[in-house]
Amino acid sequence: MKIDRMTVHQVSVPVVSVRSHGVGDVSSAMGNVVLRLETSDGLVGWGEASPWPVFTGTAEGNAAALHVHLRPLVMGADPRRVGEILHQADRVLVGHPEAKAALEMALMDIVGKAAGLPVAELLGGRCRDSVPLSVSLADPDWGADRALLDRITADGVRIVKLKTGFADHAFDLMRLEALRADGPDDLRVRVDYNQGMAPHEALRRLRDVEAFAPDFIEQPVPAKDWAAMAHLRAAIDTPLMADESVFTVADAVRAVEHRIADLFSIKVMKCGGMRNGQHIAAVAQAGGLACYGGDMFETGLAHLAGLHMVAATPNISLGCEFYQATYYVAKDLLAEPFPIQDGRVMVPTAPGLGLDVDTAALDGMTVSRQG
Ligand SMILES: [Mg+2]
Numbered sequence: 001m002k003i004d005r006m007t008v009h010q011v012s013v014p015v016v017s018v019r020s021h022g023v024g025d026v027s028s029a030m031g032n033v034v035l036r037l038e039t040s041d042g043l044v045g046w047g048e049a050s051p052w053p054v055f056t057g058t059a060e061g062n063a064a065a066l067h068v069h070l071r072p073l074v075m076g077a078d079p080r081r082v083g084e085i086l087h088q089a090d091r092v093l094v095g096h097p098e099a100k101a102a103l104e105m106a107l108m109d110i111v112g113k114a115a116g117l118p119v120a121e122l123l124g125g126r127c128r129d130s131v132p133l134s135v136s137l138a139d140p141d142w143g144a145d146r147a148l149l150d151r152i153t154a155d156g157v158r159i160v161k162l163k164t165g166f167a168d169h170a171f172d173l174m175r176l177e178a179l180r181a182d183g184p185d186d187l188r189v190r191v192d193y194n195q196g197m198a199p200h201e202a203l204r205r206l207r208d209v210e211a212f213a214p215d216f217i218e219q220p221v222p223a224k225d226w227a228a229m230a231h232l233r234a235a236i237d238t239p240l241m242a243d244e245s246v247f248t249v250a251d252a253v254r255a256v257e258h259r260i261a262d263l264f265s266i267k268v269m270k271c272g273g274m275r276n277g278q279h280i281a282a283v284a285q286a287g288g289l290a291c292y293g294g295d296m297f298e299t300g301l302a303h304l305a306g307l308h309m310v311a312a313t314p315n316i317s318l319g320c321e322f323y324q325a326t327y328y329v330a331k332d333l334l335a336e337p338f339p340i341q342d343g344r345v346m347v348p349t350a351p352g353l354g355l356d357v358d359t360a361a362l363d364g365m366t367v368s369r370q371g
Contacts, residue, residue: 022196165196
């Protein structure tokens with residue numbers, strides 16, 4: 001089995017609302033990259049790179065990473081040699097974890113289809129068949145998020161993550177009060193600052209936030225300020241999650257050593273794929289930390305990779321946030337609805353990633369195509 005065709009689509013995916021975060025905003029569309037690999041015997045594998053310029057990288061950079069720099073490793077290769085191909089990818093190209101995640105995803109999709117096994121089984125076998133879904137509330141217009149809260153809770157969602165730190169502290173407290181007053185009694189609330197506070201203002205504000213009993217508080221201060229993260233972790237009672245501070249397996253090792261967090265958010269787009277995400281989860285487990293299935297601005301295609309990773313990794317035990325395909329994009333890239341039922345994401349059982357791409361939708365969102 002050899003790969004004999006590789007197509008890189010740079011896409012613009014329209015979205016239905018504004019999202020604000022401590023680190024920046026997304027307003028009208030997500031700029032992503034879709035990778036299609038085809039083997040000599042006609043199997044097709046799909047991958048997605050979902051960068052965000054203020055967080056990880058750019059669509060242009062990841063499209064070039066795949067088309068120019070990684071193509072020579074892929075063309076003619078046996079897709080079953082996933083580990084070797086990704087190892088070589090790290091040797092020829094620094095960074096670009098989203099492109100490497102897309103490549104791993106597409107290879108594993110093919111391997112799963114060839115073997116008749118879902119990707120979760122290739123990653124060690126599923127330990128869960130569904131994953132609790134968290135939906136992020138990040139609209140600067142609270143009225144819009146308040147309507148979304150009604151919609152998602154009617155759908156059975158019982159976890160929300162409030163994005164804080166992009167306006168003022170009073171706005172954050174007002175929304176936390178409203179969530180506790182208006183949301184279902186069993187609503188679980190999480191808080192994510194996306195680095196939105198200066199260290200000197202963080203501790204007093206987090207003590208206010210703790211009064212609303214969030215499950216955890218995520219990345220309150222800038223990614224590089226590990227001393228502030230460690231100080232806050234020791235000072236508050238609520239578990240502290242590292243997201244932007246931990247991209248790689250090496251970051252995770254150091255983060256455990258420096259005790260900067262109680263929890264990690266693992267994203268295939270930060271660490272360069274599902275297998276690296278499992279390695280981070282293993283480091284966390286050894287250090288006594290639990291993990292969460294985070295994501296970037298993804299379509300259902302990239303969500304599937306995260307979902308198979310979470311399904312196959314016991315220590316990613318805090319649920320997932322694979323909500324964009326259902327509640328954020330105007331049109332998803334998958335041919336079927338992303339599988340959410342009663343507030344849980346159902347892990348596909350078909351071979352490979354388990355759901356097909358809507359090629360007409362892909363063509364409609366493609367802004368440039370190579371190969
Ligand atoms: Mg986060």
